Amino acid sequence: MRLVDRTDIKRGKTFKSKRHPHYAILFIILLMGILFYTFQNINPFWIVIGANSVLLYVSVLFLVIYATGDELDNFNDTNENLPTLSVVIPCYNSGNVIINSVEHVLNSDYPKPIEVIAVDDGSTDSNTKEILKRLEHDKGIRVIYKRHNAGKAAALNTGIKYSHGEYIACLDSDSYVEKDAFKNMVKTMQKDKNYGAVTAFIKVYKPNSFITWLQEIEYYCAFGFNMLSYARLNSIFVTPGPMTLFKKEVLDEIKGFDETNPTEDLEICWRIRKRGYKIGYSKDAVVYTEVPSKWKPLLKQRERWYRGKYYNVRIHKDMMFNPKYNIFGMFVLPISFFSEISAFALISSVSYTLGKNIFYGILNTLGMIQTGLSHQIFSCLLPGTGPMAAVQMSAILLLPFAFVSIASYRMGIKKLKWNHIALIPVFLFGYGVFISYAYVVSVIKEFYGCAYKW
Template sequence: MSPLFVILNYTAWFIFVYIAVVWLLVLLQRRPELYDRPDEPTPLPGVTVLIPAYNEEHHLADTIRSVLSLDYPKKSLSVIVINDCSTDTTGKIAEEFVKTGRVTVLHNKTNKGKAASLNYGIEQVTTELLVCIDADSTVDSKALRVMVGHFRDSTVGSVTPALNVMNKKNLLEKIQHAEYILNAFMRKMLAFLDAVHVTPGVFSVYRTDAIRKIGGFAEHNLTEDMEIALRLHDNGYKITNEFSACSYTVCPSRWSELFRQRIRWYRGAIRNSIQYRRMFFNPRYGNLGMFMMPLNFLSILAVFGLLGTLLWNITTDSIQAIWHLSLVNWDIWNMLFNPNLELMLFSLYSTPLLFGALGVGLAAYLLRTSFHITNKRQLVSRPIYLIYLVLFPLILMVFWAVALMLELLRAPARW
């Protein structure tokens, strides 16, 4: 392997191992505080839940019922559904809940997108707090009650939940289930560092005045939930996490759906990183600027370093294998039953491979810990999660490569 690829390989694995070690150290130091939260305010603040919906006739009713079932005083909780010019029965389904006296339905005359729909809903909000929840999601009944106490700190602009997968039937859904559990754990670790950089659209709670002060959601941003989180930080607000507040969303069930979702996410992350590049290594933003955002950028570079070395190794090994076969008159059986042990041992004990094994081992421990502390121990030992640890990252590397290529080519973005 050329010196350049060797350096890339070592650097990439070092970054991934470093990240895993940081999360492990944060966990060891702050584990007793995982479920600590402020006392409930008295009286409980008024809350408005915004549900933007476009062609969600199969999920919207369950979402509204879930919100109306929250353990929260009825007089302090209201719901606004924003029908974004749906072409199915979404609007009709939403209107059926108006008779509860707690649901208001707004109708966009044209399809404006999620962020614009949320901003339309925010104009109608009169409560101290507001919540955004996607129309294909649900939430635990206790979630809101355990989240509002964090707003006793006047500097808190948003509180994020522990996001989980609702559908866990096929292989892809189970892989994403493992991913979401680990991400929920990571979001809590980020909250300890005051470096949460995404407020998921599945039941994040916001201070209404803060959202209005910063101008609402960015209407032409691919990942408005990341952009508004960075803008909250930019305006001096904190974002925290309530680990015991669980929300659930429908994840992609087909690879084509996952591809479209992740390309949008990754292109949005690239654009937001460029837009907020002033935060990089800026002590004004604390751990977010000095640690998290630079580390995210380095992680992307590390992904391409590993992908490049992987492709290089596959290419050179294939050429070498073909050359060896030609030397033995294409006798493949002789090569299979008389392998080059020296070459095998060198590959087995190479430093990059050992770094990789260490990285996967640390990730496996963090994943197991994530399941343990979220009370999902029965799912830890399933072989399916080995696929998540070993193979799924390779797939995500390809997605990142495609996203970067599309950004460099300035290809039109799709929601």
């Protein structure tokens, strides 16, 4: 029985789902009981280290692959036999950014004419419609107007239906391709006839605040370093929404995107893989994308991403531990859930320790306990904190993650500066806690059956 029902939506962006509060409550009670018993008997430090040990191995593995792997982009640098290309850009009230996106596409150095199709997904903003009309008239792009908002996946499918290119690039309206991105991706696709899709190196567009700088490192890690390692393992996990290149014949074969799926970019990647196709990666094809500049929208975005993973694992559970899918099914997909286990371990350890500190801090403030003599009886204000051994051990065990961050930076920015290095500890410790929190919230909301929101 599915905890979240997929309901076909005629309009609106929200996926409605049945609420199952009793599942969530049972889950939380059971989890709290297990965690409390565990923390009473095992130092929280070991729990975090234990959960992170698998991620530690993955980081070391990726570092070894990065250091020893072959270059992926070995192809002839000729413009012969390049296929026709269509670019589909879904748009919903994004008039202020789509101009930039279209300009970058039209400035591309792809040697053949590019068919650009923008799909207006029922925008309610008149400014967007005016801008699309102007683009249609001035730039010669094709615009398809949908009467009602049916979601990004439906908009993409509409665009694909009307496209004529042999290859189709699905591009977000707030993403901007570099001049040679299409050429690099097409040539990667042509390198192996079994490729069904090729992903690009997604970078953050003009990071100018603390939260966007952190996401910048994250994107370098996820879409640069990790994606390269996944590609070398033939186990790319997702065809990112900002920009992915597909073969039209493959899209037709699998009947396009799943319009009822909250993370259609993840789902289509797994479905392509199930059909026996491979997913390629072109690290020289750079695409910049806008990212949330505030914590609340960022949290909402991450909740959707992580919940999408759980949602899609239920649909494609036959891939888990299936040797038919090689490394992806046997290693990459199962290991991806260790992030959640690690997140739970971290958040619960921090909550347990902080919770006790705050609780007794409040009692102290109210005068119900005091330090000093009562400290000799129970020292609750700082339970288990500040163990020097744990600090030293953590420093050693976090080294691989630090190296991954540096290697990721090197992929994204050729020359590292001191301000980049200084941000890495903040990324590892501070941002890691935020992401762990997002994982925990996602799991609980998925159990609860909350509606997905963009």
